[in-house]
Amino acid sequence: MAVKGNLRTPIVSVMGHVDHGKTTLLDKIRGSTVADGEAGAITQHIGATEVPIDVIVNKCGNPALRDKFIVPGLLFIDTPGHHAFTSLRSRGGALADLAIVIVDINEGFKPQTIESLQILKRFKTPFVVVANKIDRIHGWNPQRNMPFVASYNKQNERVKSELDRKFYEIVGELYNLGFNSERHDRINDFQRNVGIIPISAMTGEGIPDVLMVLLGLAQKFLEANLHYDANIPGVGTVLEVKEEKGLGTTIDVILYDGTLRKGDTIVVGSLGKPIQTKVRALLKPRPLTEIKSEEKFEQVSSVTAAIGVKISAPGLESALAGSPVRIATPETIDAITQEVQSEIEDVQIDTDSMGITIKADTIGSLEALVNELKKENIPIRKATVGDVSQRDVVEVAAIEDPFYAVIVGFNIKVLPDARDKVQDTNIRLFQNDVIYRLIDDYKDWVQEQKELAEKEMADTIIKPGRFQILPNCTFRQSKPAVVGVKIIGGVVKTNLDIMALDGTIVGRVKGLQSSGENISQAKVGMEVAMAIEGPTVGRQIKEGDTLFINVPERHAKRMENEINDSLTADELETLDAFLELKRRGNPFWAK
């Protein structure tokens, strides 16, 4: 049982970019003591590893520290990644009390690391940064499992200064992200500074420091959160829903408060109504020493926080990873079921009447996605947990606005029948397992579509044009009238209506010719022959008249308000003159 006094073991999560060493670090923490001949000291839980305080102080080579600490040890969640961090929640917050953000010292921060830092900031979770793979620094002289400073002091000056250089790049990057940071052994105030610990997850250098700093953080910042009560009914979070041979569907749970017993009635969050069931068995991994045993698990009659445990119970098929597990009595079951339901619904209901549709694999990741989209002011119509189904596709296909006929899916699959259906629609589907990438992809696409639409619009919009009928250039009186004109503003194209200064429509441009060649448009300054359908020269139009192209109201409005950037100074001036004429009769024209 992970208890000392009444403080439970702090729960630690490991986050960082792919390949920067999360798994290696966890393996090292799990395995190193086994290699050190301390097998059995570390307890393997379901989905978590517990490192007791004694092991930590021994590793740090300073048993005198033992009495300084009142937390019983550290419980590392075995599933690494920020996705796990956000998915695993306890009563609306993150399940993990502490976090390690791992970064490859040779590569620096990647977007995924930055995302982890932002998530930690939002949840106000104390964390350390570990700068991993120091053994890759050229000329490094490895010192197995040694605390960092001792190992650093054994390196030559060139190696030391290379490490310092890389290290301060990380300090700089953290500074740009709004964090003051420093090497862990130089920090007095962990409240103001983020500690960075250079380590090698491979050789174990710096690992004692990681454990020590985490203990320090837990003790300093979490004491109030770590009080627990063994006598209250257990409260936990589903890590994973798993099929086990001979047991059916089981749930792996981290219990973070109270006690859970075999036979207890539990309420578990699900995709539909919360599940109410009775614990058939509580299972722990069988110790390695009993490897001969056929059974993978060993049964226990009760467990107390903080601990990872597998629960076998009927009806767990629809249980949802990341959702709460609560113990209920006949008196409390209705209220608790209601609470579990609303905890899940809270995430699902905060949506807009129009917007995109989002899907994610767990409640926590859905909530993280909702938060990030809100920050970008992207409206969400519907947010639900689960794979993209045919029903989702049918619903989204009915949305007319192309920018919202969109499904954004985080860490989910598109079910085969849904995929077939998507192909028959205009739905845009975005899928990724990194939130920032999903959002960037969507934003890039929206931008692209907007630019395309603007370009299309600029190509089809009727632009302003002003011209004058030249004296002594009437080639034909009517049907159509053919006259020489000079374009004095904007552009004139064929098949557009012509307006006189008094606002009447006098005819339509039928054709344009320059040096005997047909042309489709004439720009400011050009003198061309124009065929005009409708009027007779000398009656509706006369030599010397100034005339305008009649711009439709909708086009005039867009040019004035939306795309005026794309008009030339001459076009703008012509538009103003045209609007002035139009607004003489109607001041609100094109407003």
Ligand SMILES: Nc1nc2c(ncn2[C@@H]2O[C@H](COP(=O)(O)OP(=O)(O)OP(=O)(O)O)[C@@H](O)[C@H]2O)c(=O)[nH]1
């Ligand atoms: N030299 C050296 N290699 C390391 C160290 N830590 C991890 N590696 C190597 O880096 C690679 C990635 O390490 P992992 O632990 O799998 O990284 P991860 O972050 O868990 O990666 P994902 O599980 O893919 O997210 C592996 O080949 C490790 O052996 C280290 O301290 N030194």
